Amino acid sequence: MQALTFTADLAEPGAIERLVAAIAAEGRTVDALVNNAGYGLPGTYIRTDWREQQAFLQVLVTAVCELTHRLAPGMAERGFGRVINVASVAGLVPAMPSHTLYGPAKSFVVKFSQSLHLEMLGKGVHVTALCPGLTYSEFHDVNGMRAQMGRIPQLMWQDAETVARAGFAAVEANRPMCITGWPNRVIVALARLLPEDVVMRIARRAARRLR
Secondary structure (H helix, E strand, O other): OOOOOOOOOOOOOOHHHHHHHHHHHOOOOOOEEEEOOOOOOOOOHHHOOHHHHHHHHHHHHHHHHHHHHHHHHHHHHHOOEEEEEEOOHHHOOOOOOOOOOHHHHHHHHHHHHHHHHHHOOOOOEEEEEEEOOEEEOOHHHHOOOHHHHOOOOHHHEEEHHHHHHHHHHHHHOOOOEEEOOHHHHHHHHHHHHOOHHHHHHHHHHHHHHOO
């Protein structure tokens, strides 16, 4: 088995077109796509630069849609494909203050995946929105939140391999969505059952503890 590596900055318009062209130039087709690129943008919305928010949306929303739009047709034509869009529990519960567009972006990814899942039924292409919660990775190191996030009980965290295995099992079973870990499933269930204003107050208090 041979692995090819291509480097692209998904925040740059045109990067995905060049990436797909580079893959085609190697005579390769893509049967599995994992849209996992993402990061957090700390700070309140009005105190950030719009160019930062624009790049954030380009990576977390537009790139997900464009990569899928360019690669999924070939999967459908060949009658086989797997698409995992990495969303988040944050897309399934009311958003917290700070990181203002993160929850909305992940909510979009969930809805997009659900719709595409239904469109691809019977075509041999499985589409799953993977919704992990807190996962041990470099994510919080990059956005400078490691110290604050370290206050959260270990029970709420999962390792990346566990999350990846859950996502693989879900897409193979053609499940439209996979929420990893029982604590995260409980959180989502409570967010759906409790009145929204109550959940919003809980989110506000939780955000204060992390400051």
